[in-house]
Amino acid sequence: MAENYKIKVQNVTKEYDLFKTQSDKLKSFFLPAKNVPHFWALMGISFTVPAGETLGLIGVNGSGKSTISNIISGIIPQTTGKVDVKGDTSIVAISAGLRKNLTGRENIRLKSLMEGLTNEEIDEMMPDIISFADIGDFVDQPVKSYSSGMKSRLGFSIAVHINPDILIIDEALSVGDDTFYQKCVDKISDFKKQGKTIIFVSHALRQVELLCDKVAWINYGQLKMLGPTEEVTNKYREFTQWFKSLSKKQKRAFESKKKNVQKEFDINQYQKQITDDYSKKHPDDRHAQSKIKKLFYGSVISEKMSVPNRLLTGFIGLLIIFFCLVNFSGHHVTRVLAHPRSILHPKKTLYVPNNRTHHNVIKQKHHKKGIHKK
Template identity: 75%
Template sequence: MTEDYKIKVQNVTKEYDLFKTQADKLKSFFSVKTDVPHFWSLMGISFEVKPGEALGLIGVNGSGKSTISNIISGIIPQTTGLVDVRGDTSIVAINAGLKKNLTGRENIRLKSLMQGLTNEEIDDLMDEIIAFADIGDFVDQPVKSYSSGMKSRLGFSIAVHINPDILIIDEALSVGDDTFYQKCVDKIADFKKQGKTIIFVSHSLKQIEFLCDRVAWINYGKLRMIGKTDEVVSKYREFIKWFKKLSKKEKAKFEADQKQIQKDFDIDAYQKSVTDEEAKAHPEVKHMAAKIKKRFYGSVISEKMPKTSVLFTWLVTVAILLFCLVNVSGHPVTHIVKHPDSIVKPTKQLKLPTGVEKDNAKKATKKHHKKTHHKKHVKSEEK
């Protein structure tokens, strides 16, 4: 891979745990081993996008196109691998970054602020964004009342007007009408003239052919092919044509086999294969295994609690339990240290704090004196 790139994706994988219960999720978070099955949406994706290039991502449903675009945009973390993005990204997808309970106008401000714009800059762009989205009075209505086309219009309008370095479009043009589609195409063409980098995810091969310089074909979690648009699209059309000729039973078997491969993927075996390949290509490099391990996990944000944190959590929990037991037992700490078994044998005598015990003793003494004085007074009167 070269150093002249805008986006670099190397050995990227993404694993999803197929939890059945909330208890399984909690066990996984605390790194407790469970029998939860795994599904690898991505199984070692590597490619680069050059500055000013428009790269198309194609593939059948469930192949991982949206997953890789979300990883590049920073919405979700990868499980392993390196993702180096040189510039600010803005993703256009239905519902991406839009809060359903906020109005369109409020979403414009929120998403723009998240992209680093000031309130003054947003005020200057507000009318232009609303005009481009062309959703009328709905701009002041909650987004949850929008149609998918209206959400796409608003999301696209926000994304292109905040002037990002990298624009990621994920199926956002598939739900708009022809008029809005042409506006989007013109805006994308303008972005290309400005030298912006674009990643375009779509099932429309015509859109891909018209807008993209190169295409990456992702097939069930793996990069099947990457290259010039016409070459990759031609091969993909051949695959689709072959798939459509299969019987219903054959299609189901083919898809089930591909999904099973994604479930059976072994990340350790993949890491070893990459290490062996790199060691063979660069025999002069020492400690290749450590280098590859750093590439796989060096920039990854773990979605599970680290072992050190798990150990610390358990230590704190045990300490709190011991503290509670010591207090309930009624024995002093020094006694518990000498006789650990007494922690489960509470003392029969309740010992009050020193100050409280003295106050109670004084009260008892006063009460006794009052009773004695009262008795003497009664006897004297009788006499």
């Protein structure tokens, strides 16, 4: 029987390379990056969200909530693990999805087209989206002139009117005023009644308690707890109160210890641990290793180029440079191949194909000027 879930996340990790400069990042595209520190924003997260459930994601700043939401929405890829999402997702985040140089109205059209709506459907929905966002004449101004509250209103309005199967709300309600917040809560409740699936990322525990059926507490890249809303929020409150009671020095030491674990995380060790756990549960399965390898890497699009791809890209780059130099030298490519040094002695005129040789071209020029050599 098929499992009745909308989102299934299995052993998901996310690694970031902490490049010092943009040029280091660009270089790493072609050459293996050396001495670049790594940071594992997620160190193996697994959970399932059944259809119709509202799951809250809570955790301190930098714990990985946005990273996992963005992976589920398909905005960024995971480093390892499997993410299975059944249906269309629409994400509302304070800073996601709006093009700052386009007007509000243009953003509505662009985002709706990207979600597969036709121009007729968008024309029909446009007044409702504008009215819900309640941003007045600003709808025809570029989004870069909006306050964060206005961006959030517009983003939320577009996302709910597109009517996705799965709605992901990342901190988008935290910047709106009370009236808009109430409108959003009503809309989210409507969504819940319609049996839609929602992921709600927030630091506002009261909002989480009001809206969520279950809560996942993400703690420094790991799933610390998943369960009924009150159980998890109560434990999280205890943790934040304990953390607040620490001195500044103790807080810094605690955070740096956690971040070091994220820097030193060993993906191979983690894969081995998951394989061992699987083998203990299924002692007769001789394919445990390959199954876990497939689970880790089977659905991952690598952001890094493999060695053959690096070599191929480098070779194509060299070919392009070679043909540019040949063209610049004015010699025929066969001559350059036969006498490579000729590339260092460019002709005065560029290579002319067929019978329009250098000599003929000069002759024609002289002819036009009326110069006749005997």
